[in-house]
Amino acid sequence: MLELRGISRYFGGLAALKDVSIKVEKGEFVGLIGPNGSGKTTLFNIISGVLKPSSGRVLYMGRDITGLNPNKICHLGIARTFQIPRPFKNLSVIENVMLGVLFGNFEQFVPYSEENVKQEALKYLNFVGLRVDESTMPDELTAVGLRRLELARALATRPALLLADEVLSGLNKEELAEASSILKRIRDEMGITIIWVEHIIGALMNLVERVIVLDYGEVIADGSPTEVSKDERVIEAYLGEES
Ligand SMILES: Nc1ncnc2c1ncn2[C@@H]1O[C@H](COP(=O)(O)OP(=O)(O)OP(=O)(O)O)[C@@H](O)[C@H]1O
Ligand SMILES: [Mg+2]
Structure with a gap:
């Protein structure tokens, strides 16, 4: 479904990503972890079209989408959440979600009456358990x-x-469990493929089937949570972060 081929991204002299190649198949629930500044958000920015890679290609459903603008990529069916939530503050919560309905994936037709769009928005708010x-x-x-x-x-x-x-940062333990289970339901019930970046690694390891680890912009491990948690380079990368 998604294939990254040799993605690098430089900010001035800093290599935020170095020759990253990853394949994700349809239906996978993949965790992407790594210490602070290891390039996780930069990778999401490149996939979603917010940033262009310095080199390398992004393929999605067999199509080269490298450098397309974020709107176009969203229309093709890739959505992202932001590490720092950025709603439109002058619109109501429901209207914020209605915008998603209106400007989303055009492959799937939505009847364009305001009431329908609102009902659709309420359906998603309900799914994530947000009552407004x-x-x-x-x-x-x-x-x-x-x-x-x-x-x-x-x-x-x-x-x-x-x-x-x-999606878990700033949440308490109870909220953590609930938010994680929402992600799992998004994959299981909606059939959406997920790549999940998270600092709260315990919660992530419990849910995902595969974990990719970035360190200084490079993939240092890719495997099941059990394999990855035993990997020496991974342990070293995280020990380095704590010291
Ligand atoms: N727009 C930018 N301009 C300059 N440097 C940037 C920019 N975006 C990211 N960087 C740098 O690139 C590196 C990777 O940053 P990135 O935000 O991708 O890391 P991250 O893994 O998401 O970190 P965190 O876990 O803290 O969210 C960091 O050194 C960061 O300072
Ligand atoms: Mg980040």
Whole structure:
């Protein structure tokens, strides 16, 4: 479904990504981890068209999408959530999700009456467990609520591939478990392929079937959670972060 071929990205002299090659198959639930600054968000930015790679290609469903703009990539069925939620603050929560419905994946037809669009938006808000009324504004939401809104907005675009960037950060233990189970349901019930970046590695390791580890912009491990957690380079990379 998604294939990255030799992706590198430089910021000035800094190599944020170095020759990253990854394949993700349809239906996979993949975790992407790595210490701070290892290039995870940069990789999402490149896949979603926010940044262009310095070299390398991004292939999606067999098509070269390298350098296409984010709107076009969204229309092709790739959605992402942002590490720092960024709703439109002057629109209600429901309207934020309605925008996702309206500007999402054009492959799947949505009847364009305002009421239909709203019902569709409510369906996604409901799926992520965010209860709001017509007048609820984003700034009335808690940290948990904002993360749920990010997810609902992304789902509303009807993606085939979801890039989830740190959907658990700022949540307490109970909220963690619930938010993780929502991700799992997105894959299992909606059939959406997921790449999930997360700092809370325990929660991630419990859910995903495969983990890719980045360190200084390079893939240092790729395998099952059990394999990866025993990998010496991975252990070293994380010990380095703590010291
Ligand atoms: N727009 C940018 N301009 C300059 N440097 C950048 C930019 N974006 C990222 N970087 C640098 O590239 C490296 C990788 O950053 P990135 O945000 O991808 O890491 P990350 O793995 O998502 O980290 P975190 O876990 O902290 O979110 C870092 O050194 C960062 O400072
Ligand atoms: Mg990041």
